[in-house]
Amino acid sequence: MGKDSKSKPKDSGGKGKGKQPAGASDDAGSKGKGKSGKDGLGTCTYVKARHILCEKQGKINEAYKKLQDGWLDSGDKVPPAEFAKLAAEYSECPSGKKGGDLGWFPRGKMAGPFQEVAFNTVVGATSAPFKSTYALPSSFHT
Template sequence: MSTQARASHILVKTEDQANQIMKRLADGEEFDKVARRFSSCPSGKQGGDLGWFGKGMMVPEFEKIAFEEQVGKVVGPVKTQFGYHVIKVTGRK
């Protein structure tokens, strides 16, 4: 079986919004609560959790973070065709 990653994210329209979310997280707000409040992705209702996924299932910019950053790290803003993401890598197997 190939490597899988698990990640949560918060999707917003602008880089400025993503930077504001990074500041909220740096100030100690919980990722899942911020995702529920601000994410425009349907996954926001689950605190941003996207579950497990393999390579080739996400857009390249998102996938690079999910498979290369250390588990537990929050990265952003990451621009994709969908908008700006704040990404938290939550697992890899």
């Protein structure tokens, strides 16, 4: 996930409750005021992300393995369209029907680890699976 210099989000969709996210997507970015550090993250107010949310750890591991085999193991970024296909196939969140797209959301909208991963994943990167506050495995694509 990342940031840019814009100050208002295009949309503020997304829900942070429920199962864990399983990755982040390339079409994500972040908006807001703040200085960027060497990593380009800086401090942002909004972020845009895709995710895969699964109740079972084994299911998110299977989805993440496909991301690794296809792109991550070779050091490539996961194309947003490919992440969206996996989200549609694996995600148990209503956003799965939209390729896992959560849209733009502000700091404080999502809970705990979900927000931390969303605001700390570099733009275009995919996070490893993690457990959210709601004890379900997830992954983000920024």
